[in-house]
Amino acid sequence: MILLYNRDKRTVVLTRQFRFPIFLNGHDGFLIEAAAGLLDNASPEARIVAEAEEETGFRVSHVQKVFEAFMSPGSVTEKLYFFIAEYGDQQRSGEGGGIAEEGEDIEVLEIGFDQALQAIDQGEIVDAKTIMLLQHLRLKGIL
Numbered sequence: 001m002i003l004l005y006n007r008d009k010r011t012v013v014l015t016r017q018f019r020f021p022i023f024l025n026g027h028d029g030f031l032i033e034a035a036a037g038l039l040d041n042a043s044p045e046a047r048i049v050a051e052a053e054e055e056t057g058f059r060v061s062h063v064q065k066v067f068e069a070f071m072s073p074g075s076v077t078e079k080l081y082f083f084i085a086e087y088g089d090q091q092r093s094g095e096g097g098g099i100a101e102e103g104e105d106i107e108v109l110e111i112g113f114d115q116a117l118q119a120i121d122q123g124e125i126v127d128a129k130t131i132m133l134l135q136h137l138r139l140k141g142i143l
Contacts, residue, residue, distance in 0.1 A: 057096030
């Protein structure tokens with residue numbers, strides 16, 4: 001998963017999409033998240049660059065891996081790779097939104113960093129992975 005940020009504008013790029021499992025858990029189902037995807041037998045770095053462009057419409061060239069984590073090691077084997085990358089308007093390659101043929105219907109959100117942190121406090125951002133990346137930017141003084 002990757003969080004795109006812009007130092008000059010103090011913004012981040014997030015996505016909003018419907019997630020059926022959280023809908024079943026009493027949520028409206030629409031989750032605000034950082035861009036992410038499956039490895040599909042590629043390196044984490046190669047896949048995250050591709051996913052960032054597919055989902056957000058920004059082509060980033062330099063990604064920084066900030067940590068790895070097991071989110072629920074007692075029940076699943078999934079290992080997650082967390083990245084950040086700086087973006088600028090000149091890196092926009094398209095609209096983003098995912099790949100329709102894969103059933104993706106993703107809204108791209110460019111929001112202020114402080115607004116994103118407030119969205120955590122207000123319960124609008126509830127995805128743990130996204131919260132971890134936003135807090136990483138804050139703790140490291142990146143934004």
